[in-house]
Amino acid sequence: MAEPVIHHRTPQYRKIFEQATGRLKRVFMTQGPVYTITGSGTSAMEASLVNFHSAGDEVLVLEAGKFGERFTHLAKAYGLKVTVLKAPYGDVVEPEEVKAALKKNPLIRAVCSQLCETSTAALHDVKEIAKVVQQSSALLIVDAISGLGADRLETDAWGVDLVVTASQKALMLPPGLAFISVSEKAQARMKAARLPKFYLNLALYEKGMPDWDTPFTSALTLVIGLNKALEMIEAEGLESVFKRCQLLGEFTRAKLKSLGLELFSKAPSATVSAASVPAGINGEEIVKIMRDQKGVSIAGGQGEMKGKIIRIAHMGAITKKDLEEGLVLLEETLNEMKVKGAK
Amino acid sequence: MAEPVIHHRTPQYRKIFEQATGRLKRVFMTQGPVYTITGSGTSAMEASLVNFHSAGDEVLVLEAGKFGERFTHLAKAYGLKVTVLKAPYGDVVEPEEVKAALKKNPLIRAVCSQLCETSTAALHDVKEIAKVVQQSSALLIVDAISGLGADRLETDAWGVDLVVTASQKALMLPPGLAFISVSEKAQARMKAARLPKFYLNLALYEKGMPDWDTPFTSALTLVIGLNKALEMIEAEGLESVFKRCQLLGEFTRAKLKSLGLELFSKAPSATVSAASVPAGINGEEIVKIMRDQKGVSIAGGQGEMKGKIIRIAHMGAITKKDLEEGLVLLEETLNEMKVKGAK
Numbered sequence: 001m002a003e004p005v006i007h008h009r010t011p012q013y014r015k016i017f018e019q020a021t022g023r024l025k026r027v028f029m030t031q032g033p034v035y036t037i038t039g040s041g042t043s044a045m046e047a048s049l050v051n052f053h054s055a056g057d058e059v060l061v062l063e064a065g066k067f068g069e070r071f072t073h074l075a076k077a078y079g080l081k082v083t084v085l086k087a088p089y090g091d092v093v094e095p096e097e098v099k100a101a102l103k104k105n106p107l108i109r110a111v112c113s114q115l116c117e118t119s120t121a122a123l124h125d126v127k128e129i130a131k132v133v134q135q136s137s138a139l140l141i142v143d144a145i146s147g148l149g150a151d152r153l154e155t156d157a158w159g160v161d162l163v164v165t166a167s168q169k170a171l172m173l174p175p176g177l178a179f180i181s182v183s184e185k186a187q188a189r190m191k192a193a194r195l196p197k198f199y200l201n202l203a204l205y206e207k208g209m210p211d212w213d214t215p216f217t218s219a220l221t222l223v224i225g226l227n228k229a230l231e232m233i234e235a236e237g238l239e240s241v242f243k244r245c246q247l248l249g250e251f252t253r254a255k256l257k258s259l260g261l262e263l264f265s266k267a268p269s270a271t272v273s274a275a276s277v278p279a280g281i282n283g284e285e286i287v288k289i290m291r292d293q294k295g296v297s298i299a300g301g302q303g304e305m306k307g308k309i310i311r312i313a314h315m316g317a318i319t320k321k322d323l324e325e326g327l328v329l330l331e332e333t334l335n336e337m338k339v340k341g342a343k
Numbered sequence: 344m345a346e347p348v349i350h351h352r353t354p355q356y357r358k359i360f361e362q363a364t365g366r367l368k369r370v371f372m373t374q375g376p377v378y379t380i381t382g383s384g385t386s387a388m389e390a391s392l393v394n395f396h397s398a399g400d401e402v403l404v405l406e407a408g409k410f411g412e413r414f415t416h417l418a419k420a421y422g423l424k425v426t427v428l429k430a431p432y433g434d435v436v437e438p439e440e441v442k443a444a445l446k447k448n449p450l451i452r453a454v455c456s457q458l459c460e461t462s463t464a465a466l467h468d469v470k471e472i473a474k475v476v477q478q479s480s481a482l483l484i485v486d487a488i489s490g491l492g493a494d495r496l497e498t499d500a501w502g503v504d505l506v507v508t509a510s511q512k513a514l515m516l517p518p519g520l521a522f523i524s525v526s527e528k529a530q531a532r533m534k535a536a537r538l539p540k541f542y543l544n545l546a547l548y549e550k551g552m553p554d555w556d557t558p559f560t561s562a563l564t565l566v567i568g569l570n571k572a573l574e575m576i577e578a579e580g581l582e583s584v585f586k587r588c589q590l591l592g593e594f595t596r597a598k599l600k601s602l603g604l605e606l607f608s609k610a611p612s613a614t615v616s617a618a619s620v621p622a623g624i625n626g627e628e629i630v631k632i633m634r635d636q637k638g639v640s641i642a643g644g645q646g647e648m649k650g651k652i653i654r655i656a657h658m659g660a661i662t663k664k665d666l667e668e669g670l671v672l673l674e675e676t677l678n679e680m681k682v683k684g685a686k
Contacts, residue, residue: 001564002345005517007640038383038519040559043542077541168560174348176381176519176562196539198420199386216383217511219519219562221344297350 001174001225008220014212016227021212023230027148027171027238028163028181030155035205036226037178038219041145041166044178046074047200048141048162052110052186054194055079059110060101060138062093062129066119066303067143071112078195083108089305090120090274092267095128102136110139115147118169119302121265121274121311123151130158139186145169149233150245150271150315161186167222170245170271170315172229176222245270248314248323255327256312259334264309272299274311281337283307286330289337294329344517344568351563357555359570364555366573370491370514370581371506371524373498378548379569380521381562384488384509387521389417390543391484391505395453395529397537398422402453403444403481405436405472409462409646410486414455421538426451432648433463433617435610438471445479453482458490461512462645464608464617464654466494473501482529488512492576493588493614493658504529510565513588513614513658515572519565588613591657591666598670599655602677607652615642617654624680626650629673632680637672 006013017036024034037043049071053059059080061071064087075082085093085101093113102108111133113124126142133140139161144153148163149170155163161183168175182190182202190203198204204215233241249270253263256275264274277283284307287300299311310330314323349356360379367377380386392414396402402423404414407430418425428436428444436456445451454476456467469485476483482504487496491506492513498506504526511518525533525545533546541547547558576584592613596606599618607617620626627650630643642654653673657666 005511008518010634038381039386039542040381040561042559043382043386046542074541077544078539166560168348174562174564175351175560176565196421198417199382199389200542201420216385217509217518218383219517219565221517222519222562291353 001221003224005221008214008218013220016224017214017218018212020223020227020230023227023234024179025181027230027233028155028179029153029157030163030181032156032181032183033206033209034179034181035202036214036218036223037180037200037205038176038216039178040175041143041164041178042070042074043200044164044166044180045070045143047180047202048164049074049078049080049110050193050195050197050200051202052139052162052189052193053078053080054192056081057109058083058105058107059112060085060098060108062098062111062113062124063087064092064114064120064122064124065089065117067114067117067145069303071143075112090122090264090266092117092122092124095125095132098129099132102132102138106136108136108138110141112141113143115142115144115153116151116269116271118146118272119305120309121269121272122267123147123265123269124267126153126160127158130160134159139189146315147269147271149238149241151269152242155181159183167226171226172232172316173222173225176219177226242270245315248318248320249273251320252312252314252323252327255323259327259331271315272311272313274309276309277307278334280341281334283310285337286310286333289333290329294333296326296329298326298330344564346567348564351557351561356563359567360557360561361555363566363570363573366570366577367522368524370573370576371498371522372496372500373506373524375499375524375526376549376552377522377524378545379557379561379566380523380543380548381519381559382521383518384486384507384521385413385417386543387507387509387523388413388486390523390545391507392417392421392423392453393536393538393540393543394545395482395505395532395536396421396423397535399424400452401426401448401450402455403428403441403451405441405454405456405467406430407435407457407463407465407467408432408460410457410460410488412646414486418455433465433607433609435460435465435467438468438475441472442475445475445481449479451479451481453484455484456486458485458487458496459494459612459614461489461615462648463652464612464615465610466490466608466612467610469496469503470501473503477502482532489658490612490614492584494612495585498524498526502526510569514569515575515659516565516568519562520569585613588658591661591663592616594663595655595657595666595670602670602674614658615654615656617652619652620650621677623684624677626653628680629653629676632676633672637676639669639672641669641673
């Protein structure tokens with residue numbers, strides 16, 4: 001990505017974009033189109049709503065954390081009618097609940113879920129949810145921003161209509177790109193969707209595709225990096241990547257338990273794991289000491305979980321060595337804080 | 344930008360973002376807020392409309408090329424009523440025409456203009472247009488995507504309400520960031536604006552500002568690069584940058600004329616210059632030969648100007664040496680094409 005910047009409307013760049021998109025489809029496990037948007041992950045979440053709905057449409061949101069809530073905020077901002085299925089933080093919404101909600105309200109046009117709810121490290125059972133949604137006329141929208149390329153997600157085989165992800169998690173890039181795949185069922189809806197949009201109008205992205213052109217200037221240094229990162233994933237093999245992330249997750253959670261911490265998520269993910277912070281200790285303080293004194297990046301809680309949990313990622317470029325060293329320093333930090341607290 | 348990626352919710356990153364925003368304000372020549380959006384320039388153009396309008400609002404668009412037309416497409420996509428003031432390609436809309444249009448229709452809520460219309464290399468007289476718009480209740484929105492930091496634009500002093508730019512032109516960065524400044528007059532409008540938005544909702548960006556936080560994950564490697572690029576502009580001095588771009592523009596146009604080419608833009612810009620392609624020669628072919636055989640990047644025409652003009656940028660990191668060498672190779676290319684054509 002540090003090489004001289006080429007122009008985005010050149011054959012040279014188009015070739016890279018074509019290659020990256022082909023590789024992206026294999027990680028999405030889809031034969032359908034995958035569009036690249038210059039933006040944060042939220043821009044693709046917004047695209048998953050505005051391109052397939054009209055004002056007043058009903059959507060069902062599975063809310064199990066901060067990013068579930070984001071779907072609700074997004075849908076409401078565009079005048080959609082939202083029914084929320086709420087799970088306590090750390091838990092997930094069960095496929096049976098989705099089935100009951102769809103039965104109760106046949107007007108529901110889309111079901112919005114996270115794969116891994118990044119804010120709580122809880123993994124939705126997207127495969128079973130998809131089975132349920134496929135029996136209705138609703139679209140299944142899955143935010144896999146942190147999970148894609150770590151937790152298994154078989155877009156076509158499971159029948160997920162819209163999968164959203166971003167560059168900065170399991171795809172190992174800096175932030176700045178968002179991606180969305182579109183099923184045939186979803187494509188059939190686009191023309192009738194009346195919500196206003198321009199920058200996120202996927203029809204404009206679709207139009208450029210035959211020539212590997214984009215409607216707006218691409219963040220091309222990131223696309224060049226994307227192609228490279230996807231090449232690395234391809235070399236390792238997607239199945240091996242899933243397995244690696246799963247094993248690292250198991251290792252991380254075993255280690256957290258051995259430190260006497262209680263796991264926070266009831267549905268463990270291969271992307272990230274979370275633990276409750278021991279009573280009397282501020283989780284934000286752990287994150288700060290780890291970062292400033294130990295040089296290790298872990299995450300705290302978001303929203304109402306602030307200070308109450310810590311989160312450790314084990315997807316993307318994170319290695320077992322990173323985790324081993326980080327967890328030793330976490331143990332050290334917790335011990336130091338206990339000693340300090342006891343004074 | 345090639346250094347290890349830091350996390351975007353750390354004090355380290357917040358400091359860089361604060362510094363970059365301060366520097367950005369000086370290049371925008373404003374004391375008001377300037378927001379950074381992860382997106383192409385068009386995302387900020389969209390933000391300039393959706394945050395300040397409700398469906399049915401009337402806007403006046405100055406259309407002098409492809410990017411003027413983009414404002415029209417954007418406004419129509421959101422259900423705004425658009426009045427167009429059209430100038431022939433290569434020309435600009437005059438302040439007097441804006442005055443007459445505002446007088447004729449006092450319901451106009453915003454006037455949309457380019458600073459430099461990138462597609463034709465024509466420079467609008469934003470200073471005089473601002474004088475006219477300030478006498479009305481309308482906001483003045485200026486797309487300065489290619490022009491900011493090359494053509495003079497005094498946001499506060501001239502009274503421009505919303506200035507939009509992006510990272511990849513005079514700010515010398517790869518694409519991926521868009522920016523928008525907001526005047527007090529525009530801020531007073533935000534709360535009543537009913538157009539739907541979420542990713543581009545500037546109120547969310549405003550909320551994070553006191554802590555230098557962003558509502559969505561920032562393209563942080565680009566922000567780090569931005570801070571560095573703005574430091575370079577600061578070291579040279581903004582006035583010197585304006586002067587340099589102006590002189591390089593004059594040099595470029597003199598050279599184009601000496602090659603027997605007719606200048607295309609009737610209102611020359613310090614950002615980019617354009618020339619008509621001689622009869623019997625395809626402009627796209629010139630661009631292709633220059634790129635593939637001479638290693639020089641120039642631009643062709645866009646939209647209806649395709650094949651008819653060539654454009655040479657002289658802003659940002661482009662040096663006099665780049666231009667001298669490039670123009671010699673352009674002369675060479677034109678001669679080769681004439682010989683070929685004569686066969």
